[in-house]
Amino acid sequence: GESVGLHLPTLSVQEGDNSIINCAYSNSASDYFIWYKQESGKGPQFIIDIRSNMDKRQGQRVTVLLNKTVKHLSLQIAATQPGDSAVYFCAESDTGRRALTFGSGTRLQVQP
């Protein structure tokens, strides 16, 4: 399929290690954040979200951390697997406007 993000920053990790993907956002009015995973040739897949009244939220093998003071968002993936290889995007919105503003993306490569 078509490659997405040919010139994106790349994070390379060993299978089984934990991955941390970071994102800086710019709009201090944003109060809702989502992480997406996009595999080659596919649309973005919802991973996890967090509202601004929280600073941490956990899902299955994933954790999102939000630091509103420095406008920083991170996605932690535990025990990274080859199937986690993809491009990851953070997105922000305010719950009034609802449309998403996407970050530039990070390519995660998992080495077996």
Add this chain to the structure above:
Amino acid sequence: SAVISQKPSRDICQRGTSLTIQCQVDSQVTMMFWYRQQPGQSLTLIATANQGSEATYESGFVIDKFPISRPNLTFSTLTVSNMSPEDSSIYLCSVEARDSYEQYFGPGTRLTVT
């Protein structure tokens, strides 16, 4: 989550022509959005399409170039008009879940303009 389909999945078009992309959702949703993803880039919002009202376009996108229809709560179309090679992109629709702010995306339409 909603199941979203898009047609066509890909197309190669000649400059100067127009292409209409369809987005179908398996449940009724209020908020639908159209995004563009240029090669090697992130996603950029084109417009918000709500049923019963005119689409709201983002800066840099105009209705004459990207007319949108939203005839009901499960369907929308985006037309890319008078295409040029710069319009070569992936076009994606998304919907907001009925009971949350979560947004889900369709598989995208990969457009190449020659």
